[in-house]
Amino acid sequence: MSEAPHGAPIKTPGQLIAAVIAGFAVPVIIIILLAYYVDNSTRTGAGTDGLSDAAVDARTQPLAKVDIRDANAPRVYKTGEEVYKAVCSTCHASGAAGAPKFTNTADWAPRIGEGFDTLWHNALTGKGAMPARGGTSPDDYSDYEIGPRRRIHENNAGAKFADPPKPVPGQPAAGPAGASGAAAAPGAEAASGAAG
Numbered sequence: 001m002s003e004a005p006h007g008a009p010i011k012t013p014g015q016l017i018a019a020v021i022a023g024f025a026v027p028v029i030i031i032i033l034l035a036y037y038v039d040n041s042t043r044t045g046a047g048t049d050g051l052s053d054a055a056v057d058a059r060t061q062p063l064a065k066v067d068i069r070d071a072n073a074p075r076v077y078k079t080g081e082e083v084y085k086a087v088c089s090t091c092h093a094s095g096a097a098g099a100p101k102f103t104n105t106a107d108w109a110p111r112i113g114e115g116f117d118t119l120w121h122n123a124l125t126g127k128g129a130m131p132a133r134g135g136t137s138p139d140d141y142s143d144y145e146i147g148p149r150r151r152i153h154e155n156n157a158g159a160k161f162a163d164p165p166k167p168v169p170g171q172p173a174a175g176p177a178g179a180s181g182a183a184a185a186p187g188a189e190a191a192s193g194a195a196g
Contacts, residue, residue, distance in 0.1 A: 078145050087134040087141070097129035120147050 010016050091099040100107030126132035
């Protein structure tokens with residue numbers, strides 16, 4: 001080893017200034033480049049539709065909305081088609097989770113044989129992977145509205161079920177096992193008797 005003293009790597013004021021600037025600038029540049037690398041979202045410039053009022057409103061809408069109804073107002077019943085499109089078509093149009101497809105008579109034949117009241121009861125209480133009322137509440141759809149929805153399913157698959165009677169205002173609606181007045185197709189009773 002040499003006994004000679006070692007010299008400093010920075011010998012002039014210009015080298016000192018360059019080292020100080022590089023010491024601050026290089027880490028800042030590296031941080032900026034890393035931030036751009038991590039945030040790889042598409043950037044929109046001036047004049048694009050990404051900052052338009054409609055685009056901003058669409059991105060900043062509330063997650064949920066509250067629908068306030070008058071509890072004393074007469075209920076407006078939805079048709080079976082409206083209920084099917086809003087609730088049932090998610091699974092019954094594609095056959096998801098083992099649901100019988102909408103117009104597939106082979107899928108519906110054993111169910112039709114059970115009779116309308118059993119099918120209506122299953123729609124209200126759930127069966128297999130299907131949640132009760134298709135995942136809705138009695139405030140969304142009444143028992144009466146779910147009845148015609150069931151009729152639409154089965155009649156499109158070959159049954160001839162009649163609509164349940166419309167409830168009288170001020171009286172509770174008849175349920176599926178009660179005096180619903182829903183008439184099954186001729187032969188449905190015989191089919192359910194033969195199946196059981």
